[in-house]
Amino acid sequence: MHPVILGDMSENSSTFDGRLLIGASGSAAVALLPMFVSALRGSFTGTITVLMTYTATRFIPASTVALFADKVVTGDDPATFARENHQSLTAENDLLVVLPATANLLSAAAAGAAPNLLTAAITAAPAPVVFFPVMSSEMWANRAVRRNVTQLREDGHVVVDPAMAPRYDVAAGAFVESPAPPAPPRFVELVREHLEP
Numbered sequence: 001m002h003p004v005i006l007g008d009m010s011e012n013s014s015t016f017d018g019r020l021l022i023g024a025s026g027s028a029a030v031a032l033l034p035m036f037v038s039a040l041r042g043s044f045t046g047t048i049t050v051l052m053t054y055t056a057t058r059f060i061p062a063s064t065v066a067l068f069a070d071k072v073v074t075g076d077d078p079a080t081f082a083r084e085n086h087q088s089l090t091a092e093n094d095l096l097v098v099l100p101a102t103a104n105l106l107s108a109a110a111a112g113a114a115p116n117l118l119t120a121a122i123t124a125a126p127a128p129v130v131f132f133p134v135m136s137s138e139m140w141a142n143r144a145v146r147r148n149v150t151q152l153r154e155d156g157h158v159v160v161d162p163a164m165a166p167r168y169d170v171a172a173g174a175f176v177e178s179p180a181p182p183a184p185p186r187f188v189e190l191v192r193e194h195l196e197p
């Protein structure tokens with residue numbers, strides 16, 4: 001892959017370690033997740049576990065993400081429940097980041113609701129969770145979404161404001177400015193900051 005996409009080691013050549021849990025929810029941007037995981041590998045020497053919602057797995061198969069992460073959990077196999085559940089996943093990892101975080105995920109997390117394994121893990125997480133929201137401009141401006149972001153911040157979580165970036169909208173046949181995930185090197189920097197406070 002392109003070296004700029006994967007992050008430039010010369011910017012910060014020191015490595016960092018830890019056990020990282022990445023929650024992935026059902027934004028189309030989840031298709032970019034392998035790129036973010038690969039970017040981490042440039043300087044992160046720890047383990048990466050990815051916890052995907054059902055909708056996330058509809059956008060990109062867990063088997064594809066598993067080519068990049070140390071472990072992928074979807075919670076759809078009862079045989080794994082004993083060892084891979086919301087309690088064990090949060091206890092066995094140092095930091096939970098959610099990328100991409102949908103409006104739906106933010107809503108559940110802000111309400112303390114746990115309708116799936118990822119939201120249950122957020123509710124069980126002992127440390128603040130770092131959310132990377134990705135959605136349309138209309139959704140990001142929605143008053144209920146704004147309320148949920150405010151609530152999550154009041155509860156001590158970190159919600160990273162998305163960067164506005166052009167995205168090609170197939171239906172419109174044009175580029176539209178929309179809230180996007182950070183560039184991979186910035187994502188790596190933020191993970192480092194929160195793993196090494």
Ligand SMILES: Cc1cc2nc3c(=O)[nH]c(=O)nc-3n(C[C@H](O)[C@H](O)[C@H](O)COP(=O)(O)O)c2cc1C
Pocket residue numbers: 024025026027028029053054055056101102103104105134135136139
């Ligand atoms: C093509 C497509 C793209 C979507 N992209 C987003 C998105 O970027 N952000 C978002 O909040 N929801 C998006 N959605 C809606 C979510 O998939 C939907 O709210 C879903 O219930 C989220 O489930 P989850 O939060 O459990 O993963 C998209 C839906 C479709 C069909």
